[in-house]
């Protein structure tokens with residue numbers, strides 16, 4: 001094993017494939033955490049899980065131009081590599097891979113990965129081309145960040161970007177890619193006026209008052225869960241419970257609030273939650289009832305909305321929650 005595992009004060013940063021190859025030489029297993037940087041506790045949770053499951057943990061920090069549409073926030077996307085080094089080191093990473101765009105997409109680069117229908121709806125409809133850019137860069141990163149000519153052994157993605165996780169899973173399944181894709185539950189602010197808000201780098205565009213108002217997204221999802229566990233089984237009525245919460249926020253422009261199955265298809269009907277489900281939601285991280293063909297555990301509520309000029313997304317399972325409250329050191333737990 002060479003250079004990377006030397007317990008540095010400052011996390012090493014490599015920028016090119018040859019440097020990566022040298023650093024990872026001889027590693028038995030490599031876990032990759034792909035990010036666009038400006039790391040927060042959500043990212044740290046991914047890194048911590050990768051730390052537990054791999055010999056070497058690499059965090060990629062790359063604001064991927066391919067996945068931004070014209071008029072989106074590519075140029076103002078928050079960047080702070082020194083802070084990222086500190087957060088990644090504290091969470092247990094061994095190395096940051098921080099390529100520049102010319103290294104990822106040199107002159108003549110022409111290929112792309114198209115994952116089909118799962119990338120077309122929802123975020124794909126609102127951000128045309130987005131998932132083509134995500135799939136292409138993720139495929140490259142999986143292939144670049146491995147030891148001994150292998151791809152990464154495992155790669156970690158947040159459930160916060162639920163459709164992205166589905167897209168990546170579809171891609172590796174369809175293309176027989178050997179990297180194991182690991183999904184990690186969403187980390188949320190656990191206390192304060194913005195409690196429940198999913199951590200996101202784009203939260204940094206909002207001031208504290210606006211962040212508190214942005215927590216309306218998670219409150220709307222919880223309202224749908226509560227309606228379901230109270231026995232409501234009509235999908236329009238369930239979603240209406242979420243809309244009622246959203247109507248309280250005058251500044252919100254909703255893109256979508258929907259209930260989807262594991263193929264991201266809209267769910268049109270479902271069976272009742274079993275007796276006791278309400279208690280299970282508030283007290284347990286695990287499903288308390290056996291699977292049925294319409295187990296709410298299989299269905300996901302997805303929301304996207306614009307608030308104070310910022311587009312935010314969130315999601316939750318219909319029937320239970322497995323999300324994690326933020327727990328990071330000061331300065332990293334916030335948005």
Ligand SMILES: Nc1ncnc2c1ncn2[C@@H]1O[C@H](COP(=O)(O)OP(=O)(O)OP(=O)(O)O)[C@@H](O)[C@H]1O
Pocket residue numbers: 034035036037041042043045046156157158159160161184185186187188198199200201202203
């Ligand atoms: N709150 C969170 N909980 C768990 N994982 C998260 C959370 N936020 C982001 N991630 C995951 O971290 C990885 C890198 O995401 P990214 O760098 O885009 O951060 P982000 O906070 O999602 O940023 P953005 O605000 O641009 O959506 C993705 O797999 C993403 O799902």
Ligand SMILES: CC(C)(CO)[C@@H](O)C(=O)[O-]
Pocket residue numbers: 034035036062064067134137138161164
């Ligand atoms: C997976 C990813 C790093 C690809 O650029 C990005 O979409 C993100 O940060 O979620």
Ligand code: BAL
Pocket residue numbers: 067161164
């Ligand atoms: N976390 C998703 C990356 C993006 O919005 O471009």
